[in-house]
Structure formats: C-alpha cells, structure tokens
Amino acid sequence: MRELKVFGIRHHGPGSARSLRKAIHAFGPDCLLIEGPTDADALIPYVSDDGLVPPVAMLIYDPKDFNWAGYFPFARFSPEWQALKYGLKQGIETRFIDWPMGLSWEMELAARQGRLFNQQLPKRQTWEQDPLKYMAQIAGYEDSERWWDIYFERASNELEVFEVINEMMGALRSELGHGDDSNLWREAHMRKEIRSAVKSGKERIAVVCGAWHAPALEAWEGIPASVDNQVFKGIRKRNTQASWIPWTYERLAVSSGYAAGVESPAWYRMLFDSRKEVTIRFLTKAARLLRQEKLDASSAQVIDAVRLAEGLAAMRGLDLPGIQELRESALSTFCEGATARLKLIDHKLVVGDRVGKVPGNIPQVPLMRDLEKSIKSARLGSEYESSEVLRKQLDLRVPSNRAASVILHRLIALEIPWGTRQNQRAGALGSFQENWRLKWRATFSLKVIEASVFGKTLEEAASNFLLQQAAKTLSLAKLGEITEIALLGELPKILPDIIRHLNQLAARAEDVISMMEALPVLVRVFRYGDVRQTPPADVELLVRQWIPRIALGLPASCTALDMDEARAHFKRIREVDQSIQLLQHPAEEESWNQALQRVAGRQAISPLIQGGTTRICLDRGIESFQQTELRMRFALSVTQEAMQASHWLEGFLFGSGLLVIHQPVIWNILDSWVQALSADRFQEILPLLRRSFSNFPKSERSEIWKLANGKKPELTQSADIINEELEEVVWPMIQLLLGGKSRPESES
C-alpha cells in the first residue's frame, strides 16, 4: 500500500531538524522529496562528501546574466540538510521538488511586467516567512526553539508531531489566507513533482517542506493535475547552473539581511548538538570567550549564572531558559551588569564565526578554478584556507612573491579585497617590499563567481572589469587609481586604453582639482613603472600637458575655501609640488613655480594657502628671503584680522619651525606680531597657533621657547628628532648592511 507523509518543518530550526531525523527514520521511506529548487538536483550527491562542511549554500545562477542568482544556505541544524544526509546514506531516491530558479525568475519577470497577474509581488508577511515562529510568539515565547522544545520535543511519537503541525498550519492558512501568489505557484510545482514520484511507483514517499506549505501539499490528491499544470503554461524555463559555495554563520543570521535567516546560528548549533546540557554549555562558552578577552569569568560564576538562568525561566513560567534568560543571567553575573562587556562576546556567542568549506573536487566556475590554481602556484594556499587575519610580507624580487602580489592586486581590481596593503605610502610603486593583511571571507567566493562574467581567467576578468570601470567613470582621480591598480596587477595590455580615457577626460575637464588629484598617481606610474618592468607608455606626454593646465587654473582654485577645504587643497598642492620635483622637467617646473608665486601674492586667496605657498617658494628658491620677509610682514600687519594672520602662519610654518629659529628676522616679525595682540585676541587664536607649533619636533619647540625667553638658540641635531615612520623604512637596509644585527632598543 502506498503511503505518503508530509513533514512540515521550520527552516534552520534545530528542534525541527532533530524531530525530522527521528520521524523519517521511523517512517522508513523509499523516496525523499525536499523543498528546494529542482535545478539544484545535481548538487545533492555532494552532500555525502565529508569535505563539504556546512554552513554551505547552493548557488543557482544564470550563466549569461549574473544579476539573476539565488542562494540556498544550509547549516548542520537545517532540517533539509539532515534529510539530504539521511536520503544519501540510505541510498534512496532523494531530490528537490520546488520550482526551478530558472522558472521562478521568468514567472517573477512576467508578474512584474503585468503579463501574468497584473500586480507586483507583495512583501511577504512574517507569518508566512516563519509560521512556527509566529505561533511561538502567540504562545508568548520570544525564542521559538524553546517553544518547539517544550511543545513538541517530548512527544513520544515523532510522526504525530508532524501531523499536529500540519493541522495547525491548515488552521492558520484558513485564518490568514494563503499568502502571496508565488506561494501558490510553488505549491503547484511541488504537487506536480509528488505526482511524478507516485507515478514512478514509489511506495513510501516522504515530503519535507516548510511548515507553511504542508497542508497544500498534503492535499495533492484532491487537486487535479491539469490545474497545477495550467499555472506554468507558456512560461519558458531559463538555463541555470548551480554550485556549492561556502557560507558563514554571519550570513545565515537575520542581522545580515537574509530574510529567512535565524537570529542566533551559534546558539542553534549548540541546541542541535547537545540539547540536554545546552544551558551549561552556553554559559561555559560565554565564560571562556570572556577569558579570551582577558576578563574574569570563573567556573563558580558559571554555576551562579546557570542557577540564575534557571530561576529566571521558572519565574517566567518557562520549562527551560531560552536565549533571553541566558543573556540576562550572563549580563548579571559575568558582566557585572555592564552591557558593553556582553556586547564584546555576544556576536561570537550567539551568531558565531563559523565558515563552511567546499572541497576542490566539486564543480566550480572557470574563474574560480583559475584563481585557485594561481593561488597554489603563488604559494598562498594556506592563507586562502585560513579564516584568520594573517600578515604577509612580499619581496617582489622573488618570483612567487611577485605572483602573489599580482593576484592580490588583480582581486582588488575586481573589488575583492582579500588583502589590504599596510603602511602604504604614496610612491609605493618604488618599493620592493609589500606588507599585506590577508583575510579571505566566504563572501568573496560569491564575488568571484559574480566576476566570472568578465572572463575565464583572473587576468582576463580583471582587465575587462577595469576597462569597463574606466569607460564608465567621469572622475580623473578614479581613472588615476585604475591606472595604478592596472600597473600593480600587471595588466599592461589595457594601459593604452586607460591612458586614452584619461586623455579624453582631461581634455574636457574644467576642474583643476581632479587633475591635481590624478597627477601624483600618474607621475608615480611614469617614474616607477619600470620597477615592475612595465612600459610607462604615453604617460609622460600626458603629464607634461597637464602641468601647464594645472598651473593656469591654480590661483582660481584657491579662492573661496573654508578652513577644512583649504587644508585639503593645501595638501593637494604639496603633493603636486612633490610630484613635479620628481619629474625634473625644467619647463613644466617653471610654469608651476610661477603659479605658486601668483598664489602666494594674491589677496583673495585663502590665507592658509598663501602662507603655505610662500613657504614653498622660499624653500625652492623661487623667491628671495627679502621677498618672503615682505610677504610675512604684510600678512602679519597690525590691521590684519588676527584669525586670518594665524591661518597664514599655519600654512607658512607647516611641518617645521627651523626657519623661525635660524632666521632672526622671521622670529622678530612673529614676536612683534604676537606682542601686539590684545589679550582677548591672543586667547582667541591660541588654539590655532598651538596647532601650528605642536607639529614641530620637540627639540625645535624647546629652542623656540628659549628664543621667546630672550636667549640665543643653540640648535644641535639631537636624538629625539628620529622619526619613527622613517626609521621603519630605513631600518631593513641598515640591518642588511650590518649583517642582520637585531634592532637596538630605543633609548629613553
């Protein structure tokens, strides 16, 4: 006699998973039908592979258009996962019955365009999304798993549990309606599949589906097949591809935006694995996590916490403490009432940081395969498999290290930031050494799959992606960045195209600022391109055309700026200035110098920039000391607004006070200006002055102090001028020269 059972489950519900495992076992089916898209059927056999470790997700995508893709995550405590495992172990027919994604997208499109039902798909209600949670909430439980535990877990007959659920859902549906139309279509599809299983002569059929659908599937015999078939008439299914991808608990959590997600994956896993002592285990884990954070949490406190949690549960009329009670008791005992402490561990404790694994023998998109191959040959394999944050130093003279750097940069080009460069200074192109911080996130696998539209290999995909970005952008600075990343990622083939874009965009650009932002990047490319054996192409020509244009536009760009803008712009001026020094083209330098002089002398310009450019002119020898003196007297004249004058000083004294110390004239002007200030004014501008002076090295400041006390300066090079940042750069070379001696402890 044929028998068919429908098991209504709660997606990612550990209680549900546990009951289901027992119930199916008791039922002993010869065919297992599971709610899941039929176009993922090919993925099922891999579930028995021990290398496939949940959380993992089935990714179903349209290979022609990656905007159409769906993810179906599973955790160990997902009832569907347990059902799949069971089916494969028993060797019975196990397959999915929900509509294929290829069909659902077409239906959705049709519905959206009004071809089908002339209405948009409404947002799902919570009771539809997770009807069992809805029921639990009605029963007064915030933690629906606790509700499941109390009402269903102790039933002696596991099969009856599911009958009760089906009845409950039937009642719920007649009360609340069937939900949106897509639900009905999906149920029609599932019933179709059930009929075909029956037709193939299966005797004991188990159907596993979300509780909401259970009554509709149970009624399969009462609904004529033709009615269900009618639903899909005229809709053509798209071709899709499917693969397993690693998932994370983080993305399984509702807080990540996954609508069918759960609030507490780590807690659920614990519930699933060790239900009997879950209170003890949870609080012990909390204590251990706190100890990792160097906070006290003793075993005695765990005991107290367990007692409090149980007491709380009893007071609230619950049989067992739920996540609420556990959190509150942890807060009151370990955390001494301080929520900040609980927050420190809450995420790890409740959501968890578990990452799934997908073994290499499972089919993957070509780009992924290429990536993994190159990762192996660049010896980044262990970093790729680790879920920790790792640091890596690359020496570009070593071939495998250079390959690693190329991979990392190409991934950055694809907006997959596996690695981030540390201590990156401007001019990083000129260095042999790269410091990286690496963390492979599970989500990157998805991004790789998404990026595979751009090409089958990493080089191809990165090139095409960058070209597309270059064609789209209207920002010169962004194009500059693209140029740099193309160089670092060793994608020379696309450089001419990108340079062409740069040229075109620059020709139209009115905006001096974006040219100023892009120029330093280009100069670096030109100057250091050959470190990586990449031809600097036409970059030089471009740069030489740009400089005169920047020079012409500079004075106008320095007007009408507020203080923050002025500081930012002054930074740009300094960077352009340094770039031009690097370039060493006298003609271009000349036009830039003239521009600087104009800026320094013009009235309408922001005083900070005036002061700053005056200083640059002095340092570069563009203007004589007498001219500078004149400018300073002018800027600090008594009639000048004190605020303006102090801004001028901030620019003028930027970076170093040596000038003040060594040039008595400068000192005298400054001194008399300060002395002429009224007490109120002085107080007002004091913070600004402090800002200028506090950047000076300590020795310089003490010299200035001496000067202010009327003493003569006696500046010698003292030891505390050592700049730590510079030390970092210089030290490896010194070490090399000294033959690997360890670094001396810095003296106090």
Add this chain to the structure above:
Amino acid sequence: MAKKKEIPQTLRPHAEVLFKTELDALVQSDKDPRPENWLMSPQSVVTYLLGGKAKDGTVITPKYFGQKRLMEVAVATLATDRALLLAGVPGTAKTWVSEHLAAAISGDSTLLVQGTAGISEDALRYGWNYARLLAEGPSEKSLVASPVMKAMLSGKLIRVEELTRMPSDVQDSLITLLSEKVLPVPELNLEIAAIKGFNLIATANTRDKGVHELSAALRRRFNTVMLPLPASLEEEVEIVKNRVAELGSSLSLSAKVAPLEEIRRLVLIFRELRSGETSDGSMKLKSPSSTLSAAEAISVITSGQALATYFGNGKISAADLAAGLTGAIIKDPSRDLQVWQEYLETVVRSRKDWKDLYKACKEVL
C-alpha cells in the same frame, strides 16, 4: 487605635506600611510556590514592583518604571540565594527598588546598614553592651546584634546602602557572610547561622567608581543589576509625575498637582543637558557636572510646589521652578554656570512659550 493615628504623622512611612493593602492582597491571593520564608512568590514580587492587579482584583500601583526584565533578574537572583547588587548613577531608584524588594519579600524594609566612610565592622557584625560586658563577662546577652545579624536570625532581607562608600576592609567582612551564610562570634566560641530567607541587597553608585572599588572576591558573590536612566522622555515624565504626587501628599502640600507641561519642560531640560544635544539633535550642548537624574527633577518640582503653596497662589509657575532648577544644574559654579548660561541663551531663549522660564532663570543667576 493609637497606632493608626501614628501613620499619617510619620514624615516618611516605610514601604510596607504605605502599601500594606497591596501587599496583603498579593499575599492572600498568591497561589504560586514561594521560596522559604518569603512573604509571596517571586511572580507576585515582580507584580508588586511593576504594578498590575492582584488575583483578587486589587490594583497594584507601579513602584518601578522601566524594563520588566531588570526586575525579574533582580527577583530571580534573590530567589536563587544570590546576593543582589543594584548599581547605577545617582537617582536611578536603586534605594527605592531595594526598599520595595525588602518590603515585598520579607515584609520588612527596616533592616538597613548605611555605608559611610567612617563605618566600622561592628555595624555589619555585632557590638557589645559594655556595661553588661563588664558586669557579667562575655555572654550572648551582652552581644548587640547588628541589622545584618538580626536579618540572619529572622530569615529576612538585609539592605546595605552605598556599599562602595565603605572602606574596603569593612566591605570584605561580607565575604564569609555571603558564601558561608554564617557569622562567627569567636569571643563566645559560637557562630550565628542564617536561616532560610536571609539574603542581602546592596546598592552602589557608579559615580563613586574607584573610591572603594569592590574586591573581586566580593564582587563575585553578587549578581549585578544595572539600573539605567529612564529611556524615553515620556517614561521620565511619568516617573517624575508619580513621585511628585506621592511626595506632595506625604508632605501635605496643596492638593494641586504640578502641571504636566512644567514637568515635561523640566525633564526635557534635564535630558538635553545630560545627553549633550538638543532633543531634535540639531545642536550640540555642553553637559554640566551634576547627574541630573529623575530624582533631582522630582526634588525640583516638589520644592517648586512648596514655594507655590506657601508663597504663591498655589499654582506652580516658572519662577517657582527657577531657583530649584538653577541649584540642581549648577553644582560646580566654575564650570556649570557657563554651561547653564549657554543653554539659557541658545536653547531656552529661542524656544517658543519658554519666555517666562528664561526670564525667571535670568533673574536667579
């Protein structure tokens, strides 16, 4: 008869006296299991604190306005024989909660030790009646029990106020008491064992952090419940309104209830100064050094009420509030004065319908 007359004359009756009817109703109708020597079940204690209805229909007024879960944790802590530490900034109803907990659980909120800098161990353990000691030698009769010892012997709750004001060595004498639940009396070679129902509620002020920090050993013996400042404007207005009405009746001030809009205005000022920004988030403000808790808002209103009753027309006005308000905000004249003046000029002055308050406050300054 004589007793009945006494009650209204007490300046501040104990909670168990003031709310006797409610407590009786809860005790009588309580069907849930109660821990040994508790007056009522934990559930009823929570109802007593948060308000509601007893099973016989008696209305229970709320004593604590705030999250229910905090009170549940507090009661569950006491029910599982752990000592309870109520912590929070001044004026977050710590003492208030502890008094009501003691009243509801033991029917007696009078067993109290006030923590001070000059407290000695005797206050927590026992002292001697020296006349008797000299006359009769050491005996149990010459022993003077501390409130803690009384609580142990009667199975009641002992309250320790401002635990962190006590010197650490005195604090630490609580450790044995809390873990062993006995009080040794070496002079008489005996020990006092606590009977069931004994437990301890301590309050600690987080503003005093670092003065006499609890030792790790002692801290471990407490479950801590952090009482927060009221979460929303409405909640805080509600608290102030209720307490003012209660205080007004016990201080026999005129029956006129403080107008709600004055309370709201006051609470708004306090909240804004406390959080350092205006309620619409449009302006950054400096915060004064004072706590500006709900408790202080209450005292400003009651003092305003008193002013209005005795010197005014009985109706509370901006002028009645101004003095109290200024005093509550300016605790450290060198800093707070400027903060308050800035607030007056930038916020109070520009608010519609606040002209009266602005004028009144300027007059006081």
